[in-house]
Amino acid sequence: MSSNSNDEKIILEAKALEAWFGDFQAVKGINVHYFEKTINAIIGPSGCGKSTYLRCLNRIHEEIEGTKVMGEVLLEGKNIYDKSIDVVDVRKRIGMVFQKPNPFPTLSILENVVIGLRLQGINKRSTLLEIAESCLKKAALWEEVKDKLHSQGTSLSGGQQQRLCIARALAINPPVLLMDEPTSALDPIATAKIEELMNEIKRDYTVIIVTHNMQQAARISDYTSFFVYGKMVEHGLSSDIFTNPKEKQTEDYISGRFG
Amino acid sequence: MLKLKSKSQDALLFYILRLISILVIGLLLLIIYILFKSALPSIVRNGLSFILKSDWNPVEEQFGALPFIFGTLVTSVIALVLATPISIFIALFMCEYLPKSISRIVSLLVEMVAAIPSIVFGLWGIFYLAPFVKETLAPLLKNYFGYLPFFQGPSFGIGILTASLILAIMIVPTISSISRSIFELIPQHQKEAAYAMGSTKYEMVKLAIITPSISGISSAVVLGLGRALGETMAVTMLIGNSPSITKSIFAPAATMASVMANEYTDANTPMHIASLCYIALLLFIITFLSNLIAKTIVKKLSKT
Secondary structure, three states: OOOOOOOOOEEEEEEEEEEEEOOEEEEEEEEEEEEOOOEEEEEOOOOOOHHHHHHHOOOOHHHOOOEEEEEEEEEOOEEOOOOOOOHHHHHHHEEEEOOOOOOOOOOEHHHHHHHHHHHOOOOOHHHHHHHHHHHHHHOOOHHHHOOOOOOEHHHOOHHHHHHHHHHHHHHOOOOEEEEEOOOOOOOHHHHHHHHHHHHHHOOOOEEEEEOOOHHHHHHHOOEEEEEEOOEEEEEEEHHHHHHOOOOHHHHHHHOOOOO | OOOOOOOHHHHHHHHHHHHHHHHHHHHHHHHHHHHHHHHHHHHHHHHHHHHOOOOOEHHHOEOOOHHHHHHHHHHHHHHHHHHHHHHHHHHHHHHHHOOHHHHHHHHHHHHHHHHOOHHHHHHHHHHHHHHHHHHHHHHHHHHHHOOOHHHOOOOOOOOHHHHHHHHHHHHHHHHHHHHHHHHHOOOHHHHHHHHHOOOOHHHHHHHHHHHHHHHHHHHHHHHHHHHHHHOOHHHHHHOEOOOOOOOOOOOOEOOHHHHHHHHOOOOOOHHHHHHHHHHHHHHHHHHHHHHHHHHHHHHHHHHO
8 A cells, every 4th residue: 555655747736834713823844845645644522623734725615705725735846825726626626525525415316426527617428427337336326226316415425425526526537536534423334435446536636634533544544644733744655654653742643641 | 388279369360361262263254254254245246256357347237356356466476485595595695604793683674674664665665666667777678678478568556566576575584583593593513514524605505404494484475475465455556456466567456455445434335335345254264264275285394
């Protein structure tokens, strides 16, 4: 699972990234880069700013009233916070899966998957069906829903809904996929399925995942960052972080002495 | 020692609540009964053709309710067509575009419009809206849409259009404040789901706010319709009270509520009084039916 970083290409990079809710600073000066086609876990105690940080990476944080972001996030070298950049385009290139499964309640399973394509003006039925099938397969949901593509997305179980949301995010083919505790609302079997599919999609996508579950981070990720109070304490190969952390705080956290 | 269970308090509350409920339902039934009894002479004489007859001449004892049903439905429908989009836009603007602090003030102001007494709307209509319709709006509509029969004929300022406009203004707060509370129920994660798919704000509003709210908006519109159907004072002052059915929306007309308000004091023959009561009964049935239809629509829409 661990990969050597020397010949890999940097796809996403945060530079001096800071984020606020009103006067409260939730993210404090994050500098980090992510390599293409890797899984990157972010761990840390509750309220450490890891979700807020993740939400800055596709500019969804700014959709909440009274928030502010400073610093830079570079996608393939271009700052997504640059004034000339279209935020809509940023989100098409950096997909997101949320903590709570959130399929659109009025749309069918099929329409939930292809909605992002429709928003881009792709309406050809054969194209939509083709992409829907391949994305549902990538999300390991195809076999379970292929006979009921026209039932409502919300008729599925929680784990299925989350995989539907993953398929929906994959459908617009974003090079980077952000996942905000995608399995925290799911049972162990559904969690296992999602972890399995993350290993699959890693071949084509870069995944950045916030997780509460350290075992999960150790199981699936190539790199891990450890956050406390809005600061990144440590970032490195997961194999190093979990076996031989450099910082005392990291060691305390992963050994369960704090957090 | 365990205390013995005291039943009397619960039982008393139950009886009081039951009594109150029975009283309210009883009152409703009593109103229907009295209306029916007062209308009976007219029902016996005119039968159901009362609904379809279009002449209303109390002096010659000719009674037909069609002009009033026509006036009520036309003014209410025009008012709804005008007020619904405006109300939805206001609600969206308050929920999605204004900062919360300003939104609260705006929503308070919009709701204050609903608190303005009907007679004040009527006076404002006579002194401002009617001249505006006569001098500005009607010539403008005639200029652009004059080839349609609805926009032909002279405008005196008082008539269907003016009454519909005042009704529209009166129901905007109802529809917009209900729509706003429906939009506020949309969870943040649904909006973020739309944004994360690369939606523009407009696409997000369409996908995550309007589409899931259709059934709620329909019920808001129906509540607005209920208010428009029964609205009396302002309409009576602005519609011109002429029991006629015309194509032109500039022409004067009368509604079921306005004819009752206008004529009950002058009604001195039993048949005239009975016919007005018959109209009241019909208005009651129409509002009841529109509520029933609305509830079915809302049920159907919220299922899918």
